[in-house]
Amino acid sequence: MTKDISFLLILMVITPLLITQSRALPCTEIMTGLTPCITYIINGGIVPIKCCINAKKVLLAPNTKATRQQTCICLQSIVSSSRGMTIANVAQIPPKCGFKAPFKISMHIDCKKVE
Numbered sequence: 001m002t003k004d005i006s007f008l009l010i011l012m013v014i015t016p017l018l019i020t021q022s023r024a025l026p027c028t029e030i031m032t033g034l035t036p037c038i039t040y041i042i043n044g045g046i047v048p049i050k051c052c053i054n055a056k057k058v059l060l061a062p063n064t065k066a067t068r069q070q071t072c073i074c075l076q077s078i079v080s081s082s083r084g085m086t087i088a089n090v091a092q093i094p095p096k097c098g099f100k101a102p103f104k105i106s107m108h109i110d111c112k113k114v115e
Contacts, residue, residue, distance in 0.1 A: 030075070041093075
């Protein structure tokens with residue numbers, strides 16, 4: 001519960017920095033969409049169906065290069081700002097949920113190079 005609250009507070013602080021002008025989802029919407037995934041992102045295991053549904057919407061919403069880059073930046077910021085979350089678990093959500101992310105989910109990529 002404390003981790004969930006910390007996660008939400010961190011996102012509230014970084015969100016204004018991450019909102020873009022195009023059709024990208026604001027980071028707050030990404031965070032809200034991934035809320036059902038928090039337990040999985042922290043602990044791994046079985047991905048909840050609600051997580052799959054929401055993650056698919058969040059990750060497939062970016063339909064331009066700029067919006068995919070913004071989503072990438074947001075995901076990296078969320079994970080790096082939150083204790084216990086791992087990008088590896090975030091990256092496993094699409095394949096475990098049966099869809100392909102439009103970009104590689106990793107802390108080791110430069111989001112500005114995402115196509």
